[in-house]
Structures are given as structure tokens and as C-alpha cells.
Amino acid sequence: MAELVVVGFHNPTDADRVLTELTRLQKEYLIELEDAVVAIRSQDGTVRIKQSVNLVSLGATTGGLRGALWGSLIGLLFLNPLAGFAIGGAVGVGSGALSGSMIDYGINDGFIRSIGETLKPETSALFLLIRKSQPEKVLAELAGFKGHVIRSSLSPEQEAKLQAALTRAHSPSPSEGVEAVGTMAAQPT
Incomplete structure (x- = not known):
């Protein structure tokens, strides 16, 4: 059975970058994706959806x-x-x-749009339908990306591990002169 994971990112490019990295990991047989979709909310509030399968x-x-x-x-x-x-x-x-x-294959487009509408402008989300993975190795490879879990069908323990890995990513300290980014709005799971 496939697991659904939706991860939000604080800028419009990180979801694409993570998907590119996951595609590389798929070639190394560390993860098997059934479907992957990137949703990007632009400054004017429109949501653009990029399907990985044409x-x-x-x-x-x-x-x-x-x-x-x-x-x-x-x-x-x-x-x-x-x-x-x-x-x-x-x-x-x-x-x-x-x-x-x-045909609507994989993740429901209506679900993607509804979550995409909750994103703040200039942010993105990555929707993944994962068949199989080696979580420890995949999380280690994605350690440089900072995000947060919006929705998932993972067990509470697995979701906590994923959120911990996404939180451990390098975040700028206040001494570096960068403002902290607010969290994206998400509907309760």
C-alpha cells in the first residue's frame, strides 16, 4: 500500500529541488514513487500544479x-x-x-488544489505517493532541505521522524541577519 506525504516549503523552489533529489534516489532504488506533484503558490495567489507524470x-x-x-x-x-x-x-x-x-492518476487533483490554496504566497508543497522506501537513507539524503509535514498517511512515529529530519535542516540563525519565516497554514489532519 502506498503512503501519502505532503511536505510544505518556505520558498517556491524547494519542492522542485526535493523532487529532483527524490528522482535521483529512485534511480538508486532507495525510494519508489507512484506519483509526485509540486504545487507552487505565486505572489498573486494563483496555484500552479506540476505533475511528474505527463x-x-x-x-x-x-x-x-x-x-x-x-x-x-x-x-x-x-x-x-x-x-x-x-x-x-x-x-x-x-x-x-x-x-x-x-484520467486522474495517483494523487487526486482536487486534494492537491485544496492544499495548494492553504499555502502562503511564494511557497510550495510536494505531494508524494510512496510505494516503498528505505527511510533512514532517504532522510539522510534530504537533510539539507527545511520543510514541514502538512499531511501524511504515515504512522505517528514515522511522521515524527520525517518532521524531525525536515526540522534539523540548516536554518539561518538570527545572528545571520535573516528574519524567521512564518509557518504555512495547513488544515488539520
């Missing part, structure tokens, strides 16, 4: 391959497999792209 292109690709395969097989019946390949591929690409644009 369903339109994924649907077009798989639809094109399936259409070409079936078109070739049907084309063999009419002694013209190349025409069947071309026509089947074109129909598959179109239908796959259309179905990809209509």
Missing part, C-alpha cells in the same frame, strides 16, 4: 504502440500490414492522448 504523452505513446500492433495484425488479414501499422498507430496515438488527458 499522462497525455504517456497515453499517446502506449496508445500508438498498441494501435500499431493491432493495425499490423488486422492489416495482415487484408494483405497490407504497413497500411494497418500506419493507420492503427495514428488512431492509437489520438485515442491514447485523449484518454490520458481525461
